[in-house]
Amino acid sequence: MKKLYYLILSIMAVIGLWSVIIRLGEGMKVTALTTYSSWGLWVVLYIFFIGLSAGSFLLSTMVYVFNMKQFERVGRIALLSALVSLGAGMLFILIDIGHPERFWHTLVYRQGNSVLSWEIHFYLIYLVLMLAELWFLMREDLNKAAGGTGIKAAMSKLLALGYKAPQDAEQLGRHRKSAKKWLKALGIIGIPTAIAVHGGTGSIFGVVTAKHYWNSGLTPIIFLVSALVSGTALMAFIYAFWSPETDDKDTLLKKLGSLLALFISVDLLLVAAEYLIGFYSTSPEARLPLMNIVSGDNWYIFWIGQIALGALIPLALVARRNASRRAIGVAGLSVIIGIVAVRWNLIVPAYDVLPIHGLDKAYFDPRLVNHYVPNTVEWLSSLGLISLAVLIFSVAWEILPVIAEEEVQLSYDGQTNEVSTIKA
Amino acid sequence: MSSNDKDCQKERREFLKKGIAAAGSGLLLASAIKVGGATAQNSIDGGADSVLPLPKDLPADKNLLRMYQELHRALEKPMDQRQWVMVIDREKCVGCVSCTVACKAENCLPPGVVYRPVIDEEVGKFPNVRRRYLPRPCMHCEKPPCTKVCPVKATYKRSDGIVSINYEKCIGCRYCINACPYGARGFDWGEYYTEDTPEIQSYELQPGFEYGTARVRGKGKSPVGNARKCHFCIHRVNKGALPACVTTCMGRSTYFGDYSDRHSLVAELIGSTNVTRLKEELGTGPSVYYLS
Numbered sequence: 029m030k031k032l033y034y035l036i037l038s039i040m041a042v043i044g045l046w047s048v049i050i051r052l053g054e055g056m057k058v059t060a061l062t063t064y065s066s067w068g069l070w071v072v073l074y075i076f077f078i079g080l081s082a083g084s085f086l087l088s089t090m091v092y093v094f095n096m097k098q099f100e101r102v103g104r105i106a107l108l109s110a111l112v113s114l115g116a117g118m119l120f121i122l123i124d125i126g127h128p129e130r131f132w133h134t135l136v137y138r139q140g141n142s143v144l145s146w147e148i149h150f151y152l153i154y155l156v157l158m159l160a161e162l163w164f165l166m167r168e169d170l171n172k173a174a175g176g177t178g179i180k181a182a183m184s185k186l187l188a189l190g191y192k193a194p195q196d197a198e199q200l201g202r203h204r205k206s207a208k209k210w211l212k213a214l215g216i217i218g219i220p221t222a223i224a225v226h227g228g229t230g231s232i233f234g235v236v237t238a239k240h241y242w243n244s245g246l247t248p249i250i251f252l253v254s255a256l257v258s259g260t261a262l263m264a265f266i267y268a269f270w271s272p273e274t275d276d277k278d279t280l281l282k283k284l285g286s287l288l289a290l291f292i293s294v295d296l297l298l299v300a301a302e303y304l305i306g307f308y309s310t311s312p313e314a315r316l317p318l319m320n321i322v323s324g325d326n327w328y329i330f331w332i333g334q335i336a337l338g339a340l341i342p343l344a345l346v347a348r349r350n351a352s353r354r355a356i357g358v359a360g361l362s363v364i365i366g367i368v369a370v371r372w373n374l375i376v377p378a379y380d381v382l383p384i385h386g387l388d389k390a391y392f393d394p395r396l397v398n399h400y401v402p403n404t405v406e407w408l409s410s411l412g413l414i415s416l417a418v419l420i421f422s423v424a425w426e427i428l429p430v431i432a433e434e435e436v437q438l439s440y441d442g443q444t445n446e447v448s449t450i451k452a
Numbered sequence: 453m454s455s456n457d458k459d460c461q462k463e464r465r466e467f468l469k470k471g472i473a474a475a476g477s478g479l480l481l482a483s484a485i486k487v488g489g490a491t492a493q494n495s496i497d498g499g500a501d502s503v504l505p506l507p508k509d510l511p512a513d514k515n516l517l518r519m520y521q522e523l524h525r526a527l528e529k530p531m532d533q534r535q536w537v538m539v540i541d542r543e544k545c546v547g548c549v550s551c552t553v554a555c556k557a558e559n560c561l562p563p564g565v566v567y568r569p570v571i572d573e574e575v576g577k578f579p580n581v582r583r584r585y586l587p588r589p590c591m592h593c594e595k596p597p598c599t600k601v602c603p604v605k606a607t608y609k610r611s612d613g614i615v616s617i618n619y620e621k622c623i624g625c626r627y628c629i630n631a632c633p634y635g636a637r638g639f640d641w642g643e644y645y646t647e648d649t650p651e652i653q654s655y656e657l658q659p660g661f662e663y664g665t666a667r668v669r670g671k672g673k674s675p676v677g678n679a680r681k682c683h684f685c686i687h688r689v690n691k692g693a694l695p696a697c698v699t700t701c702m703g704r705s706t707y708f709g710d711y712s713d714r715h716s717l718v719a720e721l722i723g724s725t726n727v728t729r730l731k732e733e734l735g736t737g738p739s740v741y742y743l744s
Contacts, residue, residue, distance in 0.1 A: 055642035055677060056624070063564060063638045066626040126624015126639065126677030133623050137604040144627055145603040237597060237734060238633035383635030384588065384730070390571040391552065395564030395641055 037419045044412005047405050048123055056126055058405045064388060065379040065400035070124040073410055075229055076258070076371040077117035077417075078151075079251065080364075082226035083259020084110040085158065085218060092161070093215035098283055101274065102263050104165055104430045109262055109421060111158045114151065116417035123409065143235055147228045154221050161214045164207045167191040169429030183427045226255045233374070240313040241378040250298050254370055257291040261342070261363035264288055268357025272431055278353065285346035285356045288363065292339050295370075299334075317377035329369045338366020376400065503527045503692040516699070518717050519709055524692055526710035532611035535739075536684055537711040538698075539721045540587055542744040544705035547572050547585035551697035551706060555589075558685060558696035560660035562669060563643040567636075567682035568697055586742075587706065589697065590615060590636040590682035591730065594737030598628040598637060607679065613739055614686050616663060619674035628679050633731055634738075640669070642676040661687045684708065711739075 051058050061068050088106035090096040122128050134148045171193045174185035194200050230251025233242040264284040271277065306318045321330045342359035345351060351359075379398045382388060388397050402410075424430070506520055526534050547570055555561070555568045571586040592615045599607050599615060606621035607628055629637045646653045659666040662675070664687045669676055685695035689708075693699070698708045709718035721727070722741050729738045 053671075055671060056639070057641040057643050063629065064635065066629050066639060121625075124625075126626070126679075127622070127672075127674075130621075130623040133604045133606075133621060137606075137621060139600075139602055139605045141600045142603045142627070144601065144625065148603060232627070235601070236631050238631055383633055384571060384586075386571040386573055386586075387569065387588075387635050390569035390588070391566045393564055393566070395639075395643075396566065396569075 034419070034422070037415050037422070040415035041412055041419055044409050044415060047409035047412055050405060051123055051409060052128060058403075060401060060403040060406060062395045062397055062400060064382060064396060064398035065376070067124075067375055068400055069402040069406045069410055070120045072368070072371045072375050073414070074117045074120040074124065075251070075374070076368055077113045077120065078229050079226055079255035079367070079371070080258045080262055081110045081113035081117060082222045082252075083255040083257065084113065084262055085154075085222045085259070086256060087259050087263055088161075089215045089219050089222075092211040093219065098276070098280060101271065101276075101280060101431075102267050102284070104162070105266055105271070106259070106263055107158055107162050107165065108424055108428070108430055109266065110259075111155075111162065112417055112421045112424070114155060114158070115420070116413060118151065119413050119416075120410070123413075143228060143231045147225070147232060150221060150225050150228060154218070154225050157214055157218050157221060161211060161218070163187070163189065164210050164214070166429050167207070168193045168204070173429060180427050184429075187428070223252065227252050233378075238383055239378040240311075240381060241317040244302075246298060246302055247374075250295075250302070250374070253291060253295045253298060254367055254374075257288070257295050257338075258364060258367040260284060260288045260291055261360040261367070263360070264356050265360030265364065268353050268360065270425075281353055281356045282351065285351055285359065288356075288359065289343055289346050292343055292363070296339055313381045317380045320380050321373055321377050329372055333366050333369020334373060336366070337362045338370055342366075503690070506692065513704060515704055515707070515717060516694075519694055519698070519707060520692075522709050522713060522716045522718075523689065523694060526713060526716075527690070527692060529710075529712075533712060534612040534710050535712040536592070536613045536686075536689065537709065537718050537722070537739045537741065538589060538592075538684065538695075539707040539709075539718050539741045539743065541703075541705040541707075541721075542584060542586065542742055544703045545570070545585040545587060546703055547583065548702060550700045550702055551587055554696040554700035555682070555685075558688075559662055560656070560658055560669070561680075562640060562656070563645055564641045565638045565680055567638070567680075584744075587697070588634060588636065588730075589684070589740060591634055591736065591738035591740050592684065593739065595735060597631045597633060597734075597736060601627045601631045603627065614684055615681075616683060616686070617679055617681065619663075619667070619678050622674070622678040624677040624679065626679065633734055633736065637679050637681045640676045640678055640680050642669075642671060644669075663687060664690065 059068070084106045087099070088103050088110065091099050091103040091106075122131055125131065134145065135152070138149070139145045167188055168191075170184045170188035171191050174181055174188055176184075194203060227248040230248030233239070234244060234247035236242050264281065267277075267284065268281055303318060303322075306314050309315060320326070342363045345355040345359035345362070348355070379400065382398055503524065506524055549570050552566060552568050552570055556566065559567065561567065568587055568589045571588055573584050573586070575582055575584050592609075592613055596607075596609055596615050599605075599609055602608075602622075603625060604621050604623055606618045606623070607615065608618075609615050624639070626639055629639055644652050644656045646656060657668055659668045660675075661667075662680075662683060667673075667675060685693075685697075688695060694708050698706045707718050707721060709716045711719055711722065713719060718741075721743060724743065726744055728742050728744060729740065730742070731738075
């Protein structure tokens with residue numbers, strides 16, 4: 029079964045990489061993008077994965093900063109998925125820019141006024157932060173696993189970065205305490221970083237005066253809330269179906285479910301605000317994108333994707349008194365798919381309003397229209413990169429001590445200043 | 453009748469002289485620009501260009517001649533004292549789109565890229581109906597929304613007012629294209645008009661001379677994969693020639709000049725009645741003024 033899983037993922041990843049090679053060889057002309065609709069599927073998936081990353085990360089801060097012990101078990105999972113998601117997001121942007129080989133320009137030539145310039149620097153800080161947190165969390169278990177044999181041992185030895193857990197119990201206790209302090213510090217820096225990362229991603233669009241649909245103070249907030257929704261949903265999904273059996277699995281899942289319901293509700297509130305205020309206006313630049321979203325050719329992206337899969341079905345699943353594990357896990361999956369629809373509708377409808385009316389009739393050219401449907405190369409490369417990300421996550425799950433053998437409670441016992449250990 | 457014959461002969465001779473002079477200076481001017489362009493390997497800023505002298509006899513209409521003279525006067529000033537602006541007279545524009553085509557030819561623009569489309573709108577209802585045309589180059593805004601968003605500062609405003617693109621720095625993220633409220637920025641998708649034919653024709657492999665550097669488009673080579681837009685033909689301007697759209701306009705409805713010269717033709721026009729700029733309310737401060 030596992031072999032089949034890996035086989036299918038690998039095949040999809042290979043097909044995707046082949047598409048990416050075509051894209052890198054032939055250039056941007058292989059896409060269906062146009063000058064008047066210049067950001068498409070790849071940018072949608074970029075913001076989706078950045079959101080997933082920030083959301084997962086913010087969830088992990090609940091454990092390591094706010095000491096919410098009930099979420100302890102998903103802490104490492106959250107950090108790992110945050111890391112892999114960030115990587116996936118960056119890959120999508122890498123193939124979207126006209127000169128992928130010049131990506132390093134963003135770290136050498138910067139622009140203080142450009143939100144995107146700030147964002148790329150934040151991604152770097154955020155990446156280092158996550159790597160550090162994961163290392164502090166896993167170093168003890170990595171050191172232990174390094175003693176074994178095989179690939180897992182080799183990887184563990186490499187990733188342990190030379191850390192040796194002391195044999196002496198008191199020293200070990202001190203090491204753990206120091207790790208806990210580091211984690212808290214990194215987590216504290218991480219909160220504004222993650223908010224800057226995804227609020228900033230939203231601001232990339234929010235500051236664009238040229239596109240009325242994006243140009244709102246709500247935009248960065250919607251991005252952040254969608255990030256929290258997708259991050260929580262991912263945790264619920266992974267934890268429901270792939271984590272080992274423990275005593276408190278059900279309570280933890282229920283708590284994740286409540287959190288998911290809360291975030292979805294806030295998201296719905298923002299949608300209501302945006303649409304009601306928008307539809308009240310007579311101005312075409314306010315109305316047209318919204319009209320196309322709810323009743324245009326792509327109506328199903330909103331109603332089936334964003335509303336049904338992204339909000340109503342998961343709410344129905346988790347709101348029940350004795351929601352089963354499967355229900356909560358499925359709710360998580362449903363939300364993840366729904367949020368992709370949300371991300372599409374955040375970007376593409378902005379192009380429905382041309383900067384100057386009549387611009388697409390002034391000069392006829394297939395690249396000078398604002399109608400966009402992703403083509404085969406875009407779909408295949410996207411599915412391929414997503415498969416690659418899932419593959420990397422799965423392999424990391426196997427090799428890394430994501431689920432600890434002995435669950436070390438690295439949160440503070442406020443009374444006695446002790447670090448307690450609980451058996452898994 | 454011999455005196456009449458003599459007069460006719462004299463007139464004919466005069467006419468021939470003037471005609472040859474006209475053709476000659478036209479050729480001179482054309483070759484001057486071409487030679488200048490072909491050997492230009494200047495920096496992208498086009499900084500210290502040598503300005504080729506205007507031919508002595510340039511029998512052109514008054515306004516064109518005046519623009520050439522004022523252009524040369526402006527080039528004698530240091531770069532940061534020039535303020536290039538364009539004025540477009542919508543009443544005179546007949547929508548012939550010659551400016552669009554001339555620009556395409558001058559800059560060797562590929563499929564999917566147009567710097568100066570002419571938008572046309574129908575106004576009124578039959579029988580009181582007419583068409584109005586809006587040639588739309590880059591506005592070269594005083595406060596460009598595009599330069600603000602570029603993550604690598606590949607696009608920037610020069611001291612002479614031109615909003616320029618450094619093709620070597622540009623990573624092709626297309627943020628600037630999204631940020632332009634006038635839709636004036638485009639992207640080079642890497643296509644050729646004759647790409648699905650047995651051979652890509654030589655006209656598509658001619659070098660363009662944008663920003664003073666000769667470039668032949670090729671796979672993965674700038675400007676393919678970069679943002680591109682109107683640059684007021686700065687490679688021509690710095691050599692003393694007006695932008696292609698200005699010289700081509702058959703209705704003489706496009707003007708170009710140095711606004712800091714308060715007695716220039718463009719300054720007079722901008723000070724006339726019924727002058728507007730596009731999307732004035734955005735505060736971008738376009739350098740293109742419309743007379744309507």
